[in-house]
Amino acid sequence: MSGFDPASYAPDHFAFAFADRVATVTLNRPERKNPLTFESYAELRDLFRALVYAPAVRAVVVTGAGGNFCSGGDVHEIIGPLTKMTMPELLAFTRMTGDLVKAMRGCPQPVVAAVDGVCAGAGAIMAMASDIRFATPAAKTAFLFTRVGLAGADMGACAILPRIIGQGRAAELLYSGRSFSAEEGERWGFYNRVCAADALAGEAAAYAKMLASGPTFAHGMTKNQLNMEWALPIETAIEAEAQAQAICMQTKDFERAYHAFVAKQKPVFEGD
Template identity: 75%
Template sequence: GEGGNFCSGGDVHDIIGPLVKMGMPELLKFTRMTGDLVKAMRHCPQPIIAAVDGVSVGAGAIIAMSSDLRYATPDAKTAFLFNRVGLAGCDMGACAILPRIIGQGRASELLFFGRTMSAEEGLAWGFFNAVVPAEKLEEHAMAMARRLAAGPTFANGVTKNQLNMEWDMSLDTAIEAEAQAQAICMKTNDFRRAYDAFVAKEKPVFGGD
């Protein structure tokens, strides 16, 4: 984003304009391509942090939504405004992901009306993990990124994978999947490092393996 804004989505003339001239095969190729971005973000093993200031609308709102952690300034304005341009709210996984973050009713309101969600609402609804002053946003996001990078990165990747996979699992299946995932983590060097550090009353230094 530039000028104090996160992302304003697709350019009206460069992206949206040509869409009205496309045939169905071209349109489907385009919509699948945009969805590939969300797939890549969710399949990326590293947690993704969005630092949202100012406008975050359309595809910009989707990018924030698809991140693992979201931090914002009081001026953040988020809108899934597809409805306002005659399109459905089911864009790039919004109908699958957004209700899981803020709830079905709140997601329905944002997707049916395309209205703006304020930073205050986003924090109260669980969309934003924290709201910080604009001058502190980058510093805060980078501090969280450093904490993640200094942590057990292999295990964090497993956590992200399970968060994705368990959306459509039964409870019994999820518990079994987590049992297997945790057993794998118990064979990592980071698990041994944490144990050794605890015994020595030291802070563990993780290596990501």
């Protein structure tokens, strides 16, 4: 998709707002704790893919309405139909859900998850796939796939979660499917910050605005390297970072930062 205009974007299956160079995605089926459907999975995937072509968007906040983040796949609209599908249909579905994670990781903008209440299944995966995670004390997070007879290996969980909280902790959560508290999540490094429920939206927005005011080309490079270097030996990673940093040194933002430092001023970054 090219020419994506966040100011006119109007999705069908979630809420979207754009202000101060920050896009806010709100899962908004609060009466069901914001579960995902086949359609919302696909529309979210397409949005994050489109953000590659949206330089006006410099950061993204993902949150849920009504005091919950996301309860995962809708039991009636997804789980029930899955029990009647053929293997090719099932594989098409699981690849599609995995594509949402790829799209979230692949967009250059930092993604901030603002989590309150239930954050389960695919909701926990969306939080995991974000770059930064804020939670309220009421957040209850669970990779609950084994509790419905499935593997903990879902949408990249076995690859990504151990890199956030460690292999042993990830294994315990993915085998048991148990929920963990915001305090435990912050202690383990899953959540970057725990804040009061009435402050969650404001703190997530403020953090996203801070990112949006930074050197966004360089932020995109940082995100790319964080993704790419998982599979690189240290020697190759250091060389990749040397090349990435040399590219950033050619940007106008780098020059702006130098002149601002010399003038004892705060740099104003433009993302170029």
